[in-house]
Amino acid sequence: MMIGDGTRRRALLRGGGLIAAGAAAGAVGFTEYDRMSGRRLPLGPSPAAATVGVGEQRPGEARLDVVWGAAPTRRAIALTFDDGPGPEWTPLVLDTLERLEVPGTFFMVGRDAERHAALVRGRMERHEVGSHTWAHQDLARMGADEAYDNLRRAHDAIVAATGKEPRLLRPPWGHLGGSTLHAAARMRYRLVLWSAQMLESAYPDDPAGHARYVVEQVTPGTILLAHDIGRPERLVGLLGLPQIVGELRDRGYEFRTVSDLLSEAQA
Incomplete structure (x- = not known):
């Protein structure tokens, strides 16, 4: 009408x-x-609103992609690691992936990328970086301008630490407020969630059992969530990475960064 x-x-x-x-x-x-x-x-600025005021609304390219996984066109998956970098486990993850010749996508906290730049500088050639906010904050509780300032600060810190420009955003806890969408569009990011994740707390002191669990969760196009810092129990998942990679390769899987996985699925 x-x-x-x-x-x-x-x-x-x-x-x-x-x-x-x-x-x-x-x-x-x-x-x-x-x-x-x-x-x-x-109707105007608020965490719930994906608009700012009542004027023209064309942030970024005036569109935003949100993905959980890739179309299952081939047996390939992406390993992703959140919340780092940190001195306890990030070097372990990078060493393991290097030895296995597997790329990863690291959703970095800007503040920690600035603090621990030496851990990742010169080590990200085969890997992809994404933003996980400045200090692991809930963007869904911020207004659009505050969320944008947060992402801009994190972006600059990640570039300075890694020499790579993030084009992906994973909001902490997967929280998607309207202001998150608006700020991500202004940054021209793609929003990346996940389709499977590690469940370390169910397998205390059992890296092999946890690895078998993860392998059974994977399907073509999976984006797998892991963490390279955090609670001690998460180490179970990281210690099981060689088994996860080996068993998935035995099943014919290949490993890609998130962007490569999504690009191949669209080709």
């Missing part, structure tokens, strides 16, 4: 349970009322 004037539009909003409140549409704090929840819903 075409809406010919403001009067007819307001009538439709009232009929659907949404009534404009406040001053003019461009006023700060402009809201609409949701009859079902009894709450006022922000």
